[in-house]
Amino acid sequence: xxxxxxxxxxxxxxxxxxxxxxxxxxxxxxxxxxxxxxxxxxxxxxxxxxxxxxxxxxxxxxxxxxxxxxxxxxxxxxxxxxxxxxxxxxxxxxxxxxxxxxxxxxxxxxxxxxxxxxxxxxxxxxxxxxxxxxxxxxxxxxxxxxxxxxxxxxxxxxxxxxxxxxxxxxxxxxxxxxxxxxxxxxxxxxxxxxxxxxxxxxxxxxxxxxxxxxxxxxxxxxxxxxxxxxxxxxxxxxxxxxxxxxxxxxxxxxxxxxxxxxxxxxxxxxxxxxxxxxxxxxxxxxxxxxxxxxxxxxxxxxxxxxxxxxxxxxxxxxxxxxxxxxxxxxxxxxxxxxxxxxxxxxxxxxxxxxxxx
Ligand code: ADP
Ligand code: MG
Numbered sequence: 001x002x003x004x005x006x007x008x009x010x011x012x013x014x015x016x017x018x019x020x021x022x023x024x025x026x027x028x029x030x031x032x033x034x035x036x037x038x039x040x041x042x043x044x045x046x047x048x049x050x051x052x053x054x055x056x057x058x059x060x061x062x063x064x065x066x067x068x069x070x071x072x073x074x075x076x077x078x079x080x081x082x083x084x085x086x087x088x089x090x091x092x093x094x095x096x097x098x099x100x101x102x103x104x105x106x107x108x109x110x111x112x113x114x115x116x117x118x119x120x121x122x123x124x125x126x127x128x129x130x131x132x133x134x135x136x137x138x139x140x141x142x143x144x145x146x147x148x149x150x151x152x153x154x155x156x157x158x159x160x161x162x163x164x165x166x167x168x169x170x171x172x173x174x175x176x177x178x179x180x181x182x183x184x185x186x187x188x189x190x191x192x193x194x195x196x197x198x199x200x201x202x203x204x205x206x207x208x209x210x211x212x213x214x215x216x217x218x219x220x221x222x223x224x225x226x227x228x229x230x231x232x233x234x235x236x237x238x239x240x241x242x243x244x245x246x247x248x249x250x251x252x253x254x255x256x257x258x259x260x261x262x263x264x265x266x267x268x269x270x271x272x273x274x275x276x277x278x279x280x281x282x283x284x285x286x287x288x289x290x291x292x293x294x295x296x297x298x299x300x301x302x303x304x305x306x307x308x309x310x311x312x313x314x315x316x317x318x319x320x321x322x323x324x325x326x327x328x329x330x331x332x333x334x335x336x337x338x339x340x341x342x343x344x345x346x347x348x349x350x351x352x353x354x355x356x357x
Contacts (some may be wrong), residue, residue, distance in 0.1 A: 240287055243336050
């Protein structure tokens with residue numbers, strides 16, 4: 001090992017993943033391996049007709065959540081949901097999970113009970129089975145989950161299939177989880193400052209807080225596509241923010257894209273939180289993350305086979321040379337920065353609860 005010390009922040013999370021991929025040198029899919037590092041889950045063939053997918057995601061105290069505002073049961077449910085979401089992002093169905101749990105000394109048996117009640121509820125909701133894991137001491141609460149899923153080979157959708165002319169679409173609404181995070185961080189601060197005088201009225205924020213604490217994987221959308229025999233051409237889940245995910249789809253598909261800011265689906269509650277903070281709801285939607293909605297490329301000929309209330313067209317894919325652009329509501333056109341949350345970027349403060357998976 002050399003004496004060199006390059007901070008990981010010089011590469012950022014995605015740069016580091018690229019470096020790991022190069023170093024492993026074995027990531028090029030071949031034989032039964034259909035997709036390795038670089039998508040929401042790896043994919044391998046298990047029979048003539050069937051593929052399995054496998055994915056892992058961790059939730060770390062102080063990085064992904066704070067105990068003061070994340071009840072243990074919610075943590076368990078969220079940990080399952082974010083992993084199932086990555087399986088849904090391959091258009092596959094989650095089947096089995098294993099959990100690795102790192103426990104600090106200040107976690108009690110009762111807390112672990114509550115955590116596993118949440119994990120069980122998550123497993124029941126998505127029809128998966130928890131079949132093992134690992135338990136270890138750790139400096140802070142750490143939960144890492146691996147999920148395997150399954151799909152017919154011809155239903156798997158990768159990040160790489162978008163073509164110029166495809167519609168850029170997103171399910172549900174975006175920016176709400178980030179709005180919820182803002183509210184929770186403020187409440188935590190108020191609780192510290194006011195002590196016994198703290199008397200919050202959280203009712204107006206109920207939906208955005210729920211989106212942050214108990215996000216849902218859009219397995220309902222996957223099932224609906226199956227029923228309608230629609231298969232998007234490219235697919236990713238929104239964990240790091242719409243802008244970052246558009247970049248991932250474009251990079252994998254060698255496309256450009258235009259995002260129409262005015263078309264972003266943003267709920268009135270999210271808009272209210274942004275407005276109260278003199279912030280911009282479009283920024284929440286583009287850069288916030290943790291929405292776990294599905295972002296996809298749709299052949300325009302398939303558009304009328306989908307139910308309009310389940311998705312919104314927010315732009316279209318273009319040629320790679322056209323870049324990745326944002327049309328703003330006031331008529332401007334700018335290059336769309338990828339800057340969602342990325343671990344290790346110098347501007348990201350790891351001490352702050354963040355919005356990344
Ligand atoms: P997602 O946001 O969908 O969970 P990530 O951005 O975390 O995806 O990961 C992108 C890709 O990089 C995935 O294919 C994932 O398996 C891979 N990856 C992430 N971290 C590592 C690592 N430490 N070693 C190997 N592969 C990794
Ligand atoms: Mg993902």
